[in-house]
């Protein structure tokens with residue numbers, strides 16, 4: 001099939017590479033020449049395991065093309081919109097790029113007889129947005145152009161984006177047009193999973209509800225960690241047992257320093273914004289956000305109350321492992337507040353250091369080696385659960401630190417083990433040892 005994808009971020013580029021790999025002919029449209037040139041050379045720009053290899057393979061096979069102009073829209077069966085929808089200050093999703101792109105798509109749609117185009121939004125957009133996209137397309141499309149809009153939300157996670165695209169728990173397709181549904185079903189045919197075909201509005205809502213539910217699970221786990229800390233229980237033991245109830249499950253209930261990233265925070269905010277506009281009481285969702293912030297504040301309090309000196313080391317800056325993404329990362333909030341309190345901070349992250357430098361520049365000291373980062377420091381803070389931190393030489397860590405103090409925001413170590421190694425170990429929702 002011939003497909004055009006607008007946007008080459010996590011969703012756009014991963015979708016492009018995976019569907020090119022199935023044998024489709026994909027054109028990706030961007031708006032910065034420098035980035036398009038890098039993509040053409042096989043540089044994915046973003047950090048995502050396996051993506052560079054898939055990009056290079058499909059460039060070589062000439063199934064992937066990167067361009068700045070919209071002419072490929074004319075000959076495509078499907079046009080995916082995969083541009084960013086960042087939150088505005090009031091939480092509302094900023095749809096300006098989506099609408100600009102929709103106008104350009106409309107202007108470039110084919111009016112050839114028997115050519116039908118599906119315009120499908122993969123960007124996460126508030127309920128009702130696809131109807132606006134449809135209106136923009138109609139206003140700008142040539143007369144007689146045959147097309148339909150559809151929503152085909154993406155559920156991929158950063159760090160496992162290719163695996164998730166190839167093995168999703170479900171594919172959701174929503175449109176008022178049977179023809180559009182059939183074309184999208186045909187495209188997803190190689191993906192062996194349950195296909196949910198529904199109306200446009202329900203598909204839009206499914207995406208927000210999925211992310212809000214994931215955020216709910218995380219905030220619930222963090223709330224229980226507050227209880228555990230007050231009463232001296234072990235939150236991991238509590239959640240392990242609770243999660244064995246198959247109606248509840250343990251997955252995505254890891255307590256820590258809260259959810260970050262480009263989706264969960266933004267989508268909860270946007271769902272609150274939509275709810276308010278619809279006159280719905282959004283208190284429940286607001287509480288999820290409140291707990292997410294509280295869990296970071298609690299962690300900060302623990303650090304401040306239990307350190308004397310001002311020199312700290314941080315391992316882990318990315319919002320989660322296997323990504324260099326720091327959007328809404330808990331590390332940013334924690335570093336900002338520690339700097340305000342006069343702490344000097346040395347940092348190490350296997351992937352996200354360049355991005356953190358863009359925010360904090362000379363305010364932090366950067367290390368390429370995790371052991372060097374901790375030499376002579378009052379304490380070590382762990383903010384991302386990278387695998388390489390899980391089996392470090394703990395004797396060496398204790399000797400290099402000025403004081404054997406670790407604040408673990410991701411519960412990666414066993415408290416008893418840390419006690420045996422002679423650490424003062426503060427984790428989330430578990431007794432201090």
Ligand code: UDX
Pocket residue numbers: 154155156157158159211214218251252253254255256257258259260261262263264319320
């Ligand atoms: C999320 C959704 O999982 C994905 O389906 C959607 O398409 C995009 O948003 P992503 O943002 O890549 O994916 O990361 P995810 O793995 O969901 O983690 C989000 C945040 O929650 C991270 O900061 C992570 O550390 C945190 N998290 C996750 C927890 O604190 N506890 C958990 O149990 C799980």
